[in-house]
Amino acid sequence: MSDKRVTYKTKVCKSQESHRIILERSGLFGKDIKETFENAVIDDDNNEIYTFLQSEWDLKSWLYIYSRENGNGKSYTGNAIANMLVSKGILPYVIREVDMASQVQSTFTDSTGESEYALMGKWKCVPVLIIQDFGKYGVKKDSEWWPQHIYDIIDHRVIEGKPLVITSNYDIGNLETMEKRFGSNHGPAIRSRLLGQCEVWNMFGADRRLGAVS
Numbered sequence: 001m002s003d004k005r006v007t008y009k010t011k012v013c014k015s016q017e018s019h020r021i022i023l024e025r026s027g028l029f030g031k032d033i034k035e036t037f038e039n040a041v042i043d044d045d046n047n048e049i050y051t052f053l054q055s056e057w058d059l060k061s062w063l064y065i066y067s068r069e070n071g072n073g074k075s076y077t078g079n080a081i082a083n084m085l086v087s088k089g090i091l092p093y094v095i096r097e098v099d100m101a102s103q104v105q106s107t108f109t110d111s112t113g114e115s116e117y118a119l120m121g122k123w124k125c126v127p128v129l130i131i132q133d134f135g136k137y138g139v140k141k142d143s144e145w146w147p148q149h150i151y152d153i154i155d156h157r158v159i160e161g162k163p164l165v166i167t168s169n170y171d172i173g174n175l176e177t178m179e180k181r182f183g184s185n186h187g188p189a190i191r192s193r194l195l196g197q198c199e200v201w202n203m204f205g206a207d208r209r210l211g212a213v214s
């Protein structure tokens, strides 16, 4: 008698497996995975935006989450959005702008250009792209190589109607700031597209990093 065993996958197994696959591809790692709305400290500073994101946001509209001050929870919120999307079976990709720039730089040794094309393709096409700490890299030594890439990703997502979520210390409404961060050519073009697409949310409150050590 042959010992053939058949494994039946239940609906629960399948959904756990698809959750695991989506999480693996989401760009979330380490403590990011624990940064959820469920685990968040909710207070007067974040109650309104967290209520909006969990029960009113349509999961498609573009968001620009901003505050000049450090540590009040912008990146946490970006990760909480990513974790929420994963739990709903939607693939996000969350990444810091500085990591995007260094990943593109690391492809410059590939003379075929294929590695860069693949990276850019991923960021243009992923269902929901979440860029953390937008504007941190920006223009370097008057070279707009990176702004040109970020412009290309944003423009592509506008054309394709694919959602983008951004967290940033930089005021998207301020033309001078955008020119400083992204150059005089791409700064205004990036600003125009983001202002046209994004619902802008301000984050408030004290630096939560300092609260943790006091």
Ligand SMILES: Nc1ncnc2c1ncn2[C@@H]1O[C@H](COP(=O)(O)OP(=O)(O)OP(=O)(O)O)[C@@H](O)[C@H]1O
Residues within 6 Å of the ligand: 035, 039, 040, 041, 042, 046, 069, 070, 071, 072, 073, 074, 075, 076, 077, 133, 169, 208, 209
């Ligand atoms: N609602 C929250 N509940 C619990 N911890 C939080 C919450 N919001 C933020 N934190 C924690 O506070 C610290 C600072 O948060 P975060 O990195 O999101 O700030 P930020 O606004 O992105 O800062 P920066 O402007 O420097 O990028 C992190 O350790 C984060 O895990």
Ligand SMILES: [Mg+2]
Residues within 6 Å of the ligand: 074, 075, 076, 132, 133, 167
């Ligand atoms: Mg941050």
